[in-house]
Amino acid sequence: MGPKKVLSAEEGDDIKKSLEFMTEEISAVKLQMKAILDLVEEVKALRIQNAEKDRRLAYLENRVADLEQYTRINDVIITGLRIKPRSYARAVAADNVGGPGEEDVNSTELQVVTFLRSKGVEVDYNNIEACHPLPRKNDSDKPAIIVRFANRKHKTALLKQGKKLKGSDVFMNEHLTKRNADIARKARYLKKQGKIQNTWTTNCKVFIKLNGTPEQAKVLVIRYMEELDKY
Known part of the structure; x- marks a missing residue:
């Protein structure tokens, strides 16, 4: 082997400066890496939080949907029934319904009960809490009609008689959301x-x-x- 090369003072300073520069660069990279890792951890934490919020939101949405459906649990929706003006309803004999006098009954309610009884469908006027057409976009004389009963068993009893309406183009269904x-x-x-x-x-x-x-x-x-x- 030949004699070792002796570095000059200038060369030694250059190497020292290079090492110092590399050390500074490595430190800067380490800082950047730490910042990146911190950001990654923050993103993970945010994802977990968002996932939890999504689960919570889904739970609340489902809860609201269940409550909305529960408010309709005693309702029946009747479709295909032609509704006449109020003056016609007053002309229908009240004793066909077995309810209060003509002036006290709701036109739609009177017509619905009269029609159902004409088809052999048993319905007690006194078990109905409300009966009215649902909002509609046009002036059709066959709007969807909501019939709300005092309790669920009366609604169920009515729906079980749906087959008696076969051939009439009138249908009874539950009031779904x-x-x-x-x-x-x-x-x-x-x-x-x-x-x-x-x-x-x-x-x-x-x-x-x-x-x-x-x-x-x-x-x-x-x-x-x-x-x-x-x-």
């Missing part, structure tokens, strides 16, 4: 396509019955539209 009505509509579409065996609503809950053998044909309650996507 928009969300549940959309779920029920999709479930009926799946039934029409043969992808499920049957669907119905009870106490404003949407049920479906799956295809297959008796062991496979389970009955499920559907609360969310996404639950139908698999079918």
Whole structure:
């Protein structure tokens, strides 16, 4: 080996400056890395917070939807029934209804009860708390009519007689919220396509019955539209 090269003072200073510069750069990189890691941890924490907020929001939205549906639990929606002006209702004999006098009854209520009884549908006038057309976009003489009963058993008793209206183009259904009505509509579409065996609503809950053998044909309650996507 040859003789070792002796660095000059100038070269030594350059190397020292280079090392100092590299040390400063490494320190700066370390600081930047720490800042990046801190930001990553902050992002993780925010994601967790957002996920928790999303879960909380979803819970509250579902709670509101359940409460909204509960307020309609005693309602029946009647569609396809032609409603006459009030003057016509007063011309209908009150004894066909078995309720109070003509001047005290609501026109829509009187016509609804009279029609139902004409079809053999049993309904007690005294169990009805309210009866009126729902808001509509046009002046149709066949608006959807809401009938609110004093309790759920009277509503259920009326709906069980729905078959007596067959052929009249008048239908009785539960008063579903928009969300549940959309779920029920999709479930009926799946039934029409043969992808499920049957669907119905009870106490404003949407049920479906799956295809297959008796062991496979389970009955499920559907609360969310996404639950139908698999079918």
